[in-house]
Amino acid sequence: MPEVMMGFPRAYAEFTNPDDETEVYRIDLTWLTSRWECIFGNGCPGIYADRPHDGCCTLGAHFADEDDEKRVRKAVKQLTPELWQYYKEGKKRGWVELEDEETLTRGEEPDRKTRRVDDACIFLNRPGFPAGEGCALHHLAVKQGRHFHETKPDVCWQLPIRRQFREVERTDGTSYTEVSIGEYSRDGWGPGGHDLDWYCTANTDAHHGKEPVYVNNKPELVALMGARGYELLKQYCEEFESRRGTLLRHPADPPR
Structure with a gap:
C-alpha cells in the first residue's frame, strides 16, 4: 500500500510536566492513538530496496x-x-x-x-x-x-517516537521549554529522508497493531517523560479515543 503524504491534520494536547513546572509537554494525539506497530521480520522491506533485511x-x-x-x-x-x-x-x-x-x-x-x-x-x-x-x-x-x-x-x-525540545517565550515575558512527543516521520531523518525507498510510520502496512502506540510503546514513553507524565498522556489519549472521530485519526490506520 502507498505511504500517506505528510501534512495531514493532527490533534495535539498540552500539559505541564508534573515533575518540572518549567516544561510543557505537547503530545501528538493522532500519532499516539494510531495502530502503528514495528513489522521488522514480518513484512518490513527495509528503508532501502537493495537491503530488504536491514529494517532501519x-x-x-x-x-x-x-x-x-x-x-x-x-x-x-x-x-x-x-x-x-x-x-x-x-x-x-x-x-x-x-x-x-x-x-x-x-x-x-x-x-x-x-x-x-x-x-x-x-x-x-x-x-x-x-x-x-x-x-x-x-x-x-x-x-x-x-x-x-x-x-x-x-x-x-x-524510533519511531520523536522527542523534541523548543524554548517558547510567552507574551508576558516568561518562558518555558516545550517538549513535544510525536511521530518520527520521514522528515525527521533530515534531507536524507527523501531518499528512503520505504518508511513505516505513515505506511498502511505498518498500521495494523492490536493496541495503540501509547499502550504498545508504554516503556519507551515512560523512559522519555517519566511515570507521572505518561499517566497524564494516557488520560488524554483515552479521552481522544473515546470521541471516535475520523477527521483527526492517522490516515494510515485501517477504518475503525
Whole structure:
C-alpha cells in the first residue's frame, strides 16, 4: 500500500510536566492513538530496496550524547559471540566510528555513531545467524529480561517516537521549554529522508497493531517523560479515543 503524504491534520494536547513546572509537554494525539506497530521480520522491506533485511539499521546509529554511548558500551561488554554475529570484528576493530567526511569539510564536529560493517550497522545480525536476525543489543535485552531501551542507542529504542525540545517565550515575558512527543516521520531523518525507498510510520502496512502506540510503546514513553507524565498522556489519549472521530485519526490506520 502507498505511504500517506505528510501534512495531514493532527490533534495535539498540552500539559505541564508534573515533575518540572518549567516544561510543557505537547503530545501528538493522532500519532499516539494510531495502530502503528514495528513489522521488522514480518513484512518490513527495509528503508532501502537493495537491503530488504536491514529494517532501519542500514545507516548505523548516531549517539545522542556521552551518556547514550556510555550506556551502550556497558551493554556491549555483556554481548557474546552467540548473541552478536560481528563479535570478533567489534572486539578487534571497535564498534564506534565518526560520521562521514562531509561534516569535517563543513567545519562541524563529527558525530559518533555505531560502525557500519558489510553495509549496515555492526550490531545487526544478518539472516541465518543462529541467535536470530536483528539487533544484537535487542537480543541481549530479551535474554536478560530487560526492556531494550536499557541496551540500545537512544535513536534506536525511541524510533519511531520523536522527542523534541523548543524554548517558547510567552507574551508576558516568561518562558518555558516545550517538549513535544510525536511521530518520527520521514522528515525527521533530515534531507536524507527523501531518499528512503520505504518508511513505516505513515505506511498502511505498518498500521495494523492490536493496541495503540501509547499502550504498545508504554516503556519507551515512560523512559522519555517519566511515570507521572505518561499517566497524564494516557488520560488524554483515552479521552481522544473515546470521541471516535475520523477527521483527526492517522490516515494510515485501517477504518475503525
